[in-house]
Amino acid sequence: xxxxxxxxxxxxxxxxxxxxxxxxxxxxxxxxxxxxxxxxxxxxxxxxxxxxxxxxxxxxxxxxxxxxxxxxxxxxxxxxxxxxxxxxxxxxxxxxxxxxxxxxxxxxxxxxxxxxxxxxxxxxxxxxxxxxxxxxxxxxxxxxxxxxxxxxxxxx
Amino acid sequence: xxxxxxxxxxxxxxxxxxxxxxxxxxxxxxxxxxxxxxxxxxxxxxxxxxxxxxxxxxxxxxxxxxxxxxxxxxxxxxxxxxxxxxxxxxxxxxxxxxxxxxxxxxxxxxxxxxxxxxxxxxxxxxxxxxxxxxxxxxxxxxxxxxxxxxxxxxxx
Numbered sequence: 001x002x003x004x005x006x007x008x009x010x011x012x013x014x015x016x017x018x019x020x021x022x023x024x025x026x027x028x029x030x031x032x033x034x035x036x037x038x039x040x041x042x043x044x045x046x047x048x049x050x051x052x053x054x055x056x057x058x059x060x061x062x063x064x065x066x067x068x069x070x071x072x073x074x075x076x077x078x079x080x081x082x083x084x085x086x087x088x089x090x091x092x093x094x095x096x097x098x099x100x101x102x103x104x105x106x107x108x109x110x111x112x113x114x115x116x117x118x119x120x121x122x123x124x125x126x127x128x129x130x131x132x133x134x135x136x137x138x139x140x141x142x143x144x145x146x147x148x149x150x151x152x153x154x155x156x
Numbered sequence: 157x158x159x160x161x162x163x164x165x166x167x168x169x170x171x172x173x174x175x176x177x178x179x180x181x182x183x184x185x186x187x188x189x190x191x192x193x194x195x196x197x198x199x200x201x202x203x204x205x206x207x208x209x210x211x212x213x214x215x216x217x218x219x220x221x222x223x224x225x226x227x228x229x230x231x232x233x234x235x236x237x238x239x240x241x242x243x244x245x246x247x248x249x250x251x252x253x254x255x256x257x258x259x260x261x262x263x264x265x266x267x268x269x270x271x272x273x274x275x276x277x278x279x280x281x282x283x284x285x286x287x288x289x290x291x292x293x294x295x296x297x298x299x300x301x302x303x304x305x306x307x308x309x310x311x312x
Contacts, residue, residue: 031188031192031193031195031208032187032188032190032193032195034188036187036236036237036238037187037188037236039187039188039195050206050222052187052232052236054235054236062231062235062236064224064228064231064232066206066222066224068220068222072220075218075220076208076220079210079218080192080193080208080210080218081192082192
């Protein structure tokens with residue numbers, strides 16, 4: 001278990017692309033996304049995880065993550081998940097002790113790019129790169145389980 | 157992942173008690189129990205598991221089970237589970253290649269005792285011991301996640 005403290009932003013330009021250190025394709029789906037918690041299966045290459053998140057306060061979440069067999073994840077994603085799967089390229093950009101994760105969504109969420117930073121505390125300071133746009137940490141539309149149910153391309 | 161094929165019965169007497177080989181105290185709660193699947197955390201002694209079950213057909217379920225740290229399970233049970241926790245003694249009685257698991261519920265489900273047998277196929281034959289009562293495999297009231305929401309003592 002860990003406390004996850006994360007802030008989420010839109011990007012205002014493509015300048016971040018030249019800073020990318022690594023990139024992976026993530027595919028994920030949600031077994032549930034109720035009031036208490038969301039439960040997600042995710043695959044990246046040959047690896048897979050089951051993840052439980054519960055909102056605590058503001059930008060802080062309880063998070064539990066467990067590696068599971070890739071074959072299990074495939075079956076969970078195809079048989080048990082609500083709504084279409086979410087696919088995105090996750091790009092990693094180091095930022096001192098921290099790192100930006102830039103998610104470029106595919107499929108029904110194509111066109112959406114968000115930048116996330118995980119912080120050691122809610123008050124932690126970090127440098128805002130010039131390509132960083134509006135903060136959307138508290139905008140529930142950008143929660144990944146909501147993007148699975150109501151994708152970006154269907155927003156009016 | 158495994159297919160779980162299980163039949164569930166009431167017991168008609170206490171004769172099963174002399175056949176018990178081992179017993180453990182289980183404590184469990186449900187993160188979700190929707191139409192698609194139920195997700196359970198369970199602790200037994202110092203061990204703990206996360207379990208996903210989805211109904212397939214009749215007495216067959218898809219089942220995924222993963223060991224998790226006991227401390228995680230405690231936190232999941234206390235923070236994320238719906239309704240009160242389910243507590244039961246699980247007694248094991250060998251039956252040739254198979255085994256009876258007899259669950260004696262505690263707390264709000266005290267008084268309820270059910271016997272379960274896991275089978276290699278839906279058609280598999282097994283010997284019915286004299287203490288075995290009515291079959292309740294298809295009675296949703298006896299699903300453990302329903303016993304958490306509407307315990308036996310509240311049945312009229």
